[in-house]
Amino acid sequence: xxxxxxxxxxxxxxxxxxxxxxxxxxxxxxxxxxxxxxxxxxxxxxxxxxxxxxxxxxxxxxxxxxxxxxxxxxxxxxxxxxxxxxxxxxxxxxxxxxxxxxxxxxxxxxxxxxxxxxxxxxxxxxxxxxxxxxxxxxxxxxxxxxxxxxxxxxxxxxxxxxxxxxxxxxxxxxxxxxxxxxxxxxxxxxxxxxxxxxxxxxxxxxxxxxxxxxxxxxxxxxxxxxxxxxxxxxxxxxxxxxxxxxxxxxxxxxxxxxxxxxxxxxxxxxxxxxxxxxxxxxxxx
Amino acid sequence: xxxxxxxxxxxxxxxxxxxxxxxxxxxxxxxxxxxxxxxxxxxxxxxxxxxxxxxxxxxxxxxxxxxxxxxxxxxxxxxxxxxxxxxxxxxxxxxxxxxxxxxxxxxxxxxxxxxxxxxxxxxxxxxxxxxxxxxxxxxxxxxxxxxxxxxxxxxxxxxxxxxxxxxxxxxxxxxxxxxxxxxxxxxxxxxxxxxxxxxxxxxxxxxxxxxxxxxxxxxxxxxxxxxxxxxxxxxxxxxxxxxxxxxxxxxxxxxxxxxxxxxxxxxxxxxxxxx
Numbered sequence: 136x137x138x139x140x141x142x143x144x145x146x147x148x149x150x151x152x153x154x155x156x157x158x159x160x161x162x163x164x165x166x167x168x169x170x171x172x173x174x175x176x177x178x179x180x181x182x183x184x185x186x187x188x189x190x191x192x193x194x195x196x197x198x199x200x201x202x203x204x205x206x207x208x209x210x211x212x213x214x215x216x217x218x219x220x221x222x223x224x225x226x227x228x229x230x231x232x233x234x235x236x237x238x239x240x241x242x243x244x245x246x247x248x249x250x251x252x253x254x255x256x257x258x259x260x261x262x263x264x265x266x267x268x269x270x271x272x273x274x275x276x277x278x279x280x281x282x283x284x285x286x287x288x289x290x291x292x293x294x295x296x297x298x299x300x301x302x303x304x305x306x307x308x309x310x311x312x313x314x315x316x317x318x319x320x321x322x323x324x325x326x327x328x329x330x331x332x333x334x335x336x337x338x339x340x341x342x343x344x345x346x347x348x349x350x351x352x353x354x355x356x357x358x359x360x361x362x363x364x365x366x367x368x369x370x371x372x373x374x375x376x377x378x379x380x381x382x383x384x385x386x387x388x389x390x391x392x393x394x395x396x397x398x399x400x401x402x403x404x405x406x407x408x409x410x411x412x413x414x415x416x417x418x419x420x
Numbered sequence: 421x422x423x424x425x426x427x428x429x430x431x432x433x434x435x436x437x438x439x440x441x442x443x444x445x446x447x448x449x450x451x452x453x454x455x456x457x458x459x460x461x462x463x464x465x466x467x468x469x470x471x472x473x474x475x476x477x478x479x480x481x482x483x484x485x486x487x488x489x490x491x492x493x494x495x496x497x498x499x500x501x502x503x504x505x506x507x508x509x510x511x512x513x514x515x516x517x518x519x520x521x522x523x524x525x526x527x528x529x530x531x532x533x534x535x536x537x538x539x540x541x542x543x544x545x546x547x548x549x550x551x552x553x554x555x556x557x558x559x560x561x562x563x564x565x566x567x568x569x570x571x572x573x574x575x576x577x578x579x580x581x582x583x584x585x586x587x588x589x590x591x592x593x594x595x596x597x598x599x600x601x602x603x604x605x606x607x608x609x610x611x612x613x614x615x616x617x618x619x620x621x622x623x624x625x626x627x628x629x630x631x632x633x634x635x636x637x638x639x640x641x642x643x644x645x646x647x648x649x650x651x652x653x654x655x656x657x658x659x660x661x662x663x664x665x666x667x668x669x670x671x672x673x674x675x676x677x678x679x680x681x682x683x684x685x686x687x688x689x690x691x692x693x694x695x
Contacts, residue, residue, distance in 0.1 A: 323526045326494055326514045327540045337543070341530050417530075 203388045214389035215396055223390065224377065228397055231362050231374040234290060235405060238297020239358040243351060246302045250309025250347075251339075271303045275361060279368035288369045296368070297361035301354040308350025312343025348413040355409050359402040374398050437472030438507055439594035439627035441493065446502035447652075448488055462488045463499070464652035468629075472507075472594070475621060475628040477638035479684065480648030486631040487523075489653065490597045493629065494520045506595060516544070519588035519626075521598040525580035527572040533583050534559070534568040540590040558586040561620060578602070578609050585617070589624070596621070598630040602637075610634075614641050615669065622666050635681045640667070645680075647687040657687035 188208050194200070195207045202210070218224045249267075253260045279296050286292035316339060324334050366375025374394055381391035446466045449459040462485040470476045478486050491497040493504050495514045504511045506518065527536045535542075537558050538551045546554070559565045562582045572580055581601055588596060598617075602610040618641055621628050632638050638645045639661055647657040661680055663672055 317526075319522065319524060319526045320528065322496065323522070324543075326496055326520045327543050328514045328516070329543050333543055337539070338528070341528070 203386075206389045206392060210389050211392040211396065214387075215393035218390055218393050224374075224394065224397055227372055227374050227377045227394075228401070230370075230372040231359075231366070231398075232401060234293040234297055234362040234365065234373065235358045235401065237290070238294045238361055239301050239355055239405070241294055242298035242301025242358065242361075243305045243354055245298065246305025246350070246354070247309050247347065249302070250306040250350075251313055253306065254310040254313035267303065267306065270299065275300050275364055279364050283365070283369040288371065292368070293362055293365035293370070293373075296365035297358050300357045300361040300364075304353040304357065305347070305350040308346045308353075309343060312346030313339055315346070316342045345413075345417050348409065348417065351409050352406065352413070355405045356402050359398060359405065363398060374401070437625075439472035439625075440507055441468075441470040441595050441627055441629065442505045443468040443489070443493065444502050444505065446489065446492055446499045446504065448485065448492060448497065448499050461652040463492070464654055466502070466648075466654055468646060468655065470595075470627055470629055472627055473625045475618070475630070475641055475643050477642035477645045478629065478631045478648060479633060479635065479638045479645055479688070480653060481650050481688065482633065484648045484650050485653030486633075486648060487599050490520070490599050490629070490631055493595075494518055494597055496520075516591045517594045519591065519593035519596045521581070521584055521588045521596065521601045523600045523603060525572065525577075525584040527580055527583060527587075529572055531571075532568065533564060533570050533572065533575070536572065536583055537564075537586045537590060539587060544591065554590065558590060561589070561623070562586040562616075578605050578613055581605075581613065582616075585620070589620070589626075592624075593626065595627040595629065598628065600631055600633065603633075610637065611640065611669065615667075617641065618665075618667055635684050636677075638684065639677055639680050640669070640672070645684055647684055656690065657684075659683050659687070 191205075191208050195205065198205075206214075249263070253263065275296060278299070282296050282299075283292045286295055320338050320342070321334065324338055329337065362373065363375040363378075366373035367379070370376050374397055377394045378391060378398075381387045381394055444467055446463055447461070448463040449461045451459045466485075466489060468476070468478075468489075478489065480486055488497065492499050493511065495504075495511045495518065498512070506515065511518065527533075528539065531539070534555055538546075538555050541551045541554060555568070556565075559568055562585060564579065564582055564586065567575060567579065567583070572583070575583070581604075585596075585598075585601070601617075602613045605613065614637055617628070617630075620626075628641075630638075630641060642661050645659040645661060646655050647659065648654065649656045659680060663676065
């Protein structure tokens with residue numbers, strides 16, 4: 136209560152003198168300072184990566200593992216670069232990337248709508264939730280061959296498999312987010328004669344956004360899993376196919392590792408995109 | 421001429437001034453949680469007549485239905501019987517002529533103070549430039565110009581409630597309904613904010629109905645104090661506070677205040693015995 140203006144009874148004017156420091160946006164920092172911040176943020180990640188490579192190298196050095204079980208990190212790195220440059224990985228990576236993006240979009244879109252409906256209607260919740268949970272309880276790995284059979288070896292089956300696996304976390308987090316809305320704010324909106332649509336855009340979405348973005352974070356990494364599983368169930372292209380090729384007919388174990396690294400990088404990239412979006416839209420709170 | 425102009429209503433003091441709020445025999449009951457049990461009657465045959473520009477305080481024990489009455493008056497709750505009429509027009513739904521201030525500020529945490537204050541204007545479809553003009557007036561009136569860009573979490577409780585009052589005034593309502601607006605504040609701040617509220621009321625000639633459970637608060641702000649009985653709430657007494665306006669804390673005669681307080685207290689106790 137320190138900042139309250141003192142009132143002398145002469146009228147409420149701008150007698151502020153607030154002790155709450157006015158918020159002044161920081162001026163853009165010089166380049167070196169910004170670089171310093173980036174370094175400060177990134178170094179733990181970089182250090183853990185270096186440690187990971189060192190442990191890997193150590194296992195190679197002290198163990199007597201044959202190269203087809205665990206190739207040395209430099210061998211994998213070399214193969215990673217060559218496979219990207221000679222056109223072995225790029226077409227497969229592109230196929231998987233498209234499946235992930237479309238599958239995520241479809242699954243997340245459906246999850247948002249379903250989560251909202253589940254939160255707003257007890258009836259819909261009772262009708263749908265058994266199927267939702269059942270669909271989630273059956274491993275996608277077991278479901279994928281059936282979906283591949285139904286929808287063919289093309290893109291469609293993968294998008295559906297991807298979408299299914301993304302759907303659940305997004306739907307649940309949306310439902311939880313919308314359910315947790317402060318009823319007082321809804322009453323405020325009612326007193327101000329807000330329309331259904333205005334309630335959605337000015338209260339429900341902003342309120343639920345942090346929860347929804349949490350669900351999207353989980354969903355986007357699962358989308359990569361869904362794409363690979365879908366490819367295993369039947370495909371002629373994609374990183375999942377390449378894993379099988381490298382292990383089987385090609386028997387190129389460094390390529391297998393390079394493909395795994397590509398899958399991991401794809402997952403990390405997708406995750407980072409969601410995190411950046413999250414920082415932009417809710418970072419200000 | 422805006423609503424913040426003190427001469428907005430040409431004929432002050434006349435009973436036909438705008439902002440006359442009449443509640444006629446309002447009855448509200450809530451169905452019981454367990455089936456079979458009788459419904460809870462929150463308000464029964466509650467009648468109130470508030471003149472335009474008048475400040476009325478409703479006081480009563482906890483659970484006497486004070487807040488329920490404000491919800492009915494704001495058009496958020498339909499009574500079982502009776503009705504609320506503002507300037508001859510029944511209030512059956514939330515109404516732009518009525519501004520409501522809740523016990524908690526209820527600001528949207530992701531919006532700045534400025535965007536919270538103009539929220540009703542935004543919902544009502546005002547264009548941005550008009551909103552900005554109105555925002556400047558409102559912030560000036562509640563003394564929050566310096567806080568326009570701040571978020572609610574950066575403000576103290578009293579400041580937040582001030583922003584909420586500015587928001588309730590945004591559409592220039594004829595009537596301002598306040599539900600224990602300063603009950604979360606300490607006694608000193610409370611007195612200060614109540615005086616501020618009075619200055620605002622004097623400037624805008626808005627009709628004010630304030631719900632409180634504090635006798636000193638009621639005497640400080642009101643022209644009339646209505647004492648409600650315990651549930652079901654009914655008006656059991658009316659105490660006139662004949663102190664001059666603009667009301668200043670120094671000008672309130674202590675003997676008068678204690679007499680009024682004693683009278684209100686006796687009615688409160690009587691109401692409890694009757695129930």
